[in-house]
Structure formats: C-alpha cells, structure tokens
Amino acid sequence: MTIASPTYQALDKAWKSTCRVLFGEEVGELATFAEWLKEYMDGVQTEKSIVSGKPVVFSMDCYPKSARFVSFEEVDLGRKFTPLTLNEMKDIDSVVEAVQERALYAGNIVLGHSSFVEGSCNVQDSHFVLGSSGVVDSKYVAYSQHVRRSEYIFGHHGGDKGIHVVKCSGAEMKRCFECHMVETLSDCYYCSKAQNCIECMFCFGTENMAHAIGNTRLPKEKYLSLKKKLLSEIAGELAGNGKAFSLLALLEKASGKPRGSRLKFGKEAEAPFDILPVERAFSSTAGLLFGRKLERIDNYSHFLYRHVPIDLSSKSALSGNRVLSCGYRLHMLRLYDFEGRLATDSELREIGKIDAGEGAISKMRFSLDSTVEALHPIAYFNLDKVAGKNSNCGDCTVLINSQDCYKGSAFTWDKKCAFSFWPSVCEAVFGSVLTFDSTFSMNCYYSKNLTRAFECDSCESCSGLYFSHNCENVRDSMFCFNVKNLAHAIGNAELPLEQYKKVKAALVSQMAEELEKKHDLPWDIFNIGAKGKR
Numbered sequence: 001m002t003i004a005s006p007t008y009q010a011l012d013k014a015w016k017s018t019c020r021v022l023f024g025e026e027v028g029e030l031a032t033f034a035e036w037l038k039e040y041m042d043g044v045q046t047e048k049s050i051v052s053g054k055p056v057v058f059s060m061d062c063y064p065k066s067a068r069f070v071s072f073e074e075v076d077l078g079r080k081f082t083p084l085t086l087n088e089m090k091d092i093d094s095v096v097e098a099v100q101e102r103a104l105y106a107g108n109i110v111l112g113h114s115s116f117v118e119g120s121c122n123v124q125d126s127h128f129v130l131g132s133s134g135v136v137d138s139k140y141v142a143y144s145q146h147v148r149r150s151e152y153i154f155g156h157h158g159g160d161k162g163i164h165v166v167k168c169s170g171a172e173m174k175r176c177f178e179c180h181m182v183e184t185l186s187d188c189y190y191c192s193k194a195q196n197c198i199e200c201m202f203c204f205g206t207e208n209m210a211h212a213i214g215n216t217r218l219p220k221e222k223y224l225s226l227k228k229k230l231l232s233e234i235a236g237e238l239a240g241n242g243k244a245f246s247l248l249a250l251l252e253k254a255s256g257k258p259r260g261s262r263l264k265f266g267k268e269a270e271a272p273f274d275i276l277p278v279e280r281a282f283s284s285t286a287g288l289l290f291g292r293k294l295e296r297i298d299n300y301s302h303f304l305y306r307h308v309p310i311d312l313s314s315k316s317a318l319s320g321n322r323v324l325s326c327g328y329r330l331h332m333l334r335l336y337d338f339e340g341r342l343a344t345d346s347e348l349r350e351i352g353k354i355d356a357g358e359g360a361i362s363k364m365r366f367s368l369d370s371t372v373e374a375l376h377p378i379a380y381f382n383l384d385k386v387a388g389k390n391s392n393c394g395d396c397t398v399l400i401n402s403q404d405c406y407k408g409s410a411f412t413w414d415k416k417c418a419f420s421f422w423p424s425v426c427e428a429v430f431g432s433v434l435t436f437d438s439t440f441s442m443n444c445y446y447s448k449n450l451t452r453a454f455e456c457d458s459c460e461s462c463s464g465l466y467f468s469h470n471c472e473n474v475r476d477s478m479f480c481f482n483v484k485n486l487a488h489a490i491g492n493a494e495l496p497l498e499q500y501k502k503v504k505a506a507l508v509s510q511m512a513e514e515l516e517k518k519h520d521l522p523w524d525i526f527n528i529g530a531k532g533k534r
Contacts (some may be wrong), residue, residue: 003031007116010128014140018152019238021164022177022189023231029156029240034131036243037143037155040167042331043125044121044133044145047107049074056107057121058131059446060433062270062307063105064086064530067157073106074088075470075482090505092510096528099479099491103529106470106482109446109458122446122458124167124435134434134446146328146422146434157329158410167246169329170385177278178247181385189234190247190371192381193348201227202361202371204378205352214356214364215376217373226361233366245368251338253372254379257318258354265319273394277404283429285440289454289466290512291505297430303520304419304431311397311409316343317380325383326397326409328421332383343380351380442526455525466508467525478504479528 003012008030015030027033045061047069048054056069063069081102088098110117112125121133129135130142137149144156147218153159155167170182179191188194189201197209206215211223218226237244279297284532286294294300315324323342325333333339343351360374365470370407372379388401395407402411410422417423429435431443438450447456451463459468464476477489486492488500495503514521 003029005118006460007118007128007130010116011130011140011142014128014152015154018154018164018166019235021152021175022166023229023235023238025235026236028242032242033154033238034046034143037167038131038476039246039335040155040157040169040332041133041143041145042157042328043126045107047105056118057119057133058105058107059122060307060526062526066529067529069103070104070106070472070482071109072106072110075104075106077482077484079490079492083495084491089490089507092507092523095479095491095507099481099528100531102492103221103481105529106458109470111460136460157332171387172236180247181383183385183387187327189230190250191248191344192251193352193385199223201230202356202364202375203352204375204380205348205350207349207352209352210353214361215352215378216355216361218358230364230366237366244366246336248332248336248338249368249380249382250371250375251341253368254341255377256376258351258377258380263350263354265316265321265343265350267319268321268344268346270322271394273406275391275394275406277392277416278406278418281404282418282430285428285430285442286515288440288452289442289509290515292512292516294512299519300515301407301419303515306431306443307523307526308408308419308421308431308433310396311407314339314342316347317341318343318347321347323382324395326422328409329383338381341380342382345382345384345386348380348382351378354378372407382506443511445525455523457525460498467523467528469525469529476500476504478507481529482497 012030016026019027026217043061045058049056049071050068051070051074056071059370084098088094092518107121109121110123115127117123117129120129123129123135125137126135127139130139132144134146135141138147139151144153146158148160150162152164157169160171164175165173166177168176168179172184174186176185177189179188181193183195185197187199191203193205194203195207199211200209201213203215211220239357254283280451282297283293311327312325314323317340321344364370364374386399390399392401393405396405397409400412402414404416405411406418408420412424413428414423417429422434423429424436426438428440433445434446439451441453443455444453445457447459449461453465455467456465457469459471462474466478468480470482472484475487479491
C-alpha cells in the first residue's frame, strides 16, 4: 500500500469524514494512525508469494513457514493435473507427500463483488478495504477484523451493522468510539457492556440510557456542553499524539469497589445444560464423515480446539462467581490486564444502575488519570455477550439466537454446534472458525455453504470435501487446492467414480481408526502443505 493508491486515498477521505462526524473536526491523515488502529487485531499472518514475491495476507496464523504461498489473483484455477497413482493413494501419508507440489496456500482472498481491496484477506462483497481480515458486505473499512454489513469502520474488532465506528467491538453501532462488547448504540464514546443507549460517554453496564456520562443522567443541555468539551480534548489528543488511551487501559488502572451498600453480589446458579443433543449431533456428523459414530465429544476436545480460540474462565472481582471470556478477544487481556475488573452480566447490569455522580464527572478531563479517578467505582467489564433467544447452551460465550451449543464463542443463529468460533446459521458444525451457512462439518475455517466437509479452509459451496483449501463448487473430493467445479477428485485430478469411492473408503477408514484410537489426527489442512516432517 502507498498513500498514492486509490484505495488509500478513498479510505483517507472516509477516515477524515468519520472524524468530523465523531469529533467535529479532522485529526490528521489515516496513515498517521495505522499502528494505533491495528491494536485490537490478532492472528493475522503475512507471507511472501512464490510467484511475485508480493506480501500475502492470511486471516489465521496457522500456516507453516515451510509451506508455499501465493496471492489469490495469481492462482491458475484452470490448471490441469494428472491423477495420482494407486501407490501414491495407498494411505494418507502417501497422498500428502504426492500432493506437495500442488499444495499452495492462497492468501489475499477477495470474493464476490468486491473492489479496491489492499493488504487484506477473506473479503467478500466489499469495497475499499485496507489492512483488514474477514470483511463481508461492507465498505470503507481499514485495519479491522471480523466485520459484516458495515461502513466507515476503523480499528474495529468483531462487529455487525456499524456506521462511523472507530476502535470498538460489538453490533449495531452508529457514531461510536472506544465502545466494547456493546449492542445497539448511537453517539457513544468509551462505553462497555452497554445496550440500547444513545448519547452516552464513559458508561458501564447501562441499558436504555440517554444523555449520560459515568452512568449519570444529565439534563440534555448540560450533557451536550460536557460532551463538546470532552470531544475537543479527545480530538486534541489524537491530533497531537496520533492515538488516544483505550477504554481497556482505564479498566486496567481502575481499583476500588462500587458505591452503594445495597449491592450484594451472591452466588449465581449456572443455567442447566443437557449435552445429549450435542453428543448425538457430533456422533451423527462423525458417522457421515468417517463411517463411524464417534462417542463422547469431550474426548475429542484437543482435536476440535486445535485452531479454535479457547474461552477463559475467571472469577468475578465482585463475587467470585464464574466469568467466561470469549477466546477470540483474549489478546485484549494480554494487551491490558483488566482481569481484576471482570464481573458477570447480571452484576454488570446492577453496576449500570450506579452513577459516578454529577460532581465527579463535571470535573473530569480527558486523561487516563482523571477518568480513572472519576469512574473507578463503576469501571467493570467482561468479554461475553448474550442476545436474542438462546436455549440449552453450555460453556459458551457471545450467544445470539442459538440452541444446543457447547464450548466456543460467537454462536449466531446456530443449532447443535460445539468447539467453534463464530459459526453462523450452522447446524452440526464442530471445531471450526468463521464457517457460515454450513451443516454436518468438522474442523473447517473461513468457509461458507459447506455440507459434510472436514479439514477445509477458505472453501465455498462444497460438499463431501476433505483436506482442501480455496475450493469452490467442489464435490466428493479430497486433498484439493485452489480449484473449482470438480467432482471425485484427489489432489486436484478427477478419478473415475468407482476408483474414487474405493480410495476414499480406505483413506476415511484410516482417519476413523486413528481418531478412535488416539482421539486426534497428525494431519490437518494447515500442516499437509508443510515441507518435511509434520
């Protein structure tokens, strides 16, 4: 990327426009803020193309350094390959060795109707995207991760339906800055765990609030006057230093207990959970994939969690109750140590009813020390969220309209899924990351519309697929890389149907035996392309 590129020029204009909307003035060029805006991004990997030497960006950092990489637009999707010999297909190790020269990992993946995308990966139906990962149906997005149906987005980590948002995490936000784990906000700054709020600043755990600072409702005119002062100070900090302190830094530095002797946080009962529907779905999915119904899903936790971010269990700072933090945002806890300010959702809702006091916020300036002094009694947080109608979900974080799910995070409109991060509109999907609109699949990553798929990465509209990368409309195939519209193929070459069935049966039987014996496999879609030992 150069600042002369059309993509950068458009995003610089979008950045300046967003700053005018948020702060009432511009604060400088986008390039000045790039490193600061990247702060919340995690797990992105950059390699070099063997074709052009250009940088190749991947949305996950699981690819072996010894593998070969290529940029998506450099892939020859029409290239023909000769079928492997019977000896090369006698077992999985032989197949992996035989397909080494065909195993190219494609990054910089841009799909659908997209344009003006640079330094980004897994972008679909989006326009003007820079330095970002996992962007769908969006436009004007820079230095962000996991963004859907949004526009004018900068430094965002995980969100849907946002407009003019900078350095936030959450859904349905308009004109927000440094707001985290929130839902349905507009014109809000430095808020956490807030829902259905408008015109709020420095609020924690609030619901249905308006014209508030530090959880303190103010007359509209007084609120607007204090807001104008604070925004001017934020803009000055950004213009002068190229960054502003994080809400997480405020949490890290806060200490002390909430005011209000009425507040008593007792032991919370955990919701009952029946694992049987999940066990049945896992067993049935294994039967479809391997011809054997594997039992007791917890025995396969290491295998399923291999490339999935694992949630963290902590204790509430207010009560000792269990608090789960979503695995895909744990890097925020590594950036800022705020584990001592974690609380349960019900506790945070009570905190949301406590105000910092008009006297304290009237004296507050935009500096870390000043905000901590005014807000430390109410500055609590967690990395979890529950919205919509959910039922029978156990050990899950960030749940939205899902049922019968187990262990993992960001289950959205899912049924019977487990050990996954952000399956969406899925049923019976296990051990997967950002796999959408899919069924009866296991260990799949950044893929869409899969059925009966196993160990697939960056694939779309495929069925009966095993150990494959960057495939589209490929059916009943194995060990394929960067191909479209194939059936009964192994190593990118189609086979006669009966021969394919015979080879597949032998390979799948080997997988099943290994899984039953060790509850794990030595191969996955990321290591089969590695040179040398795996």
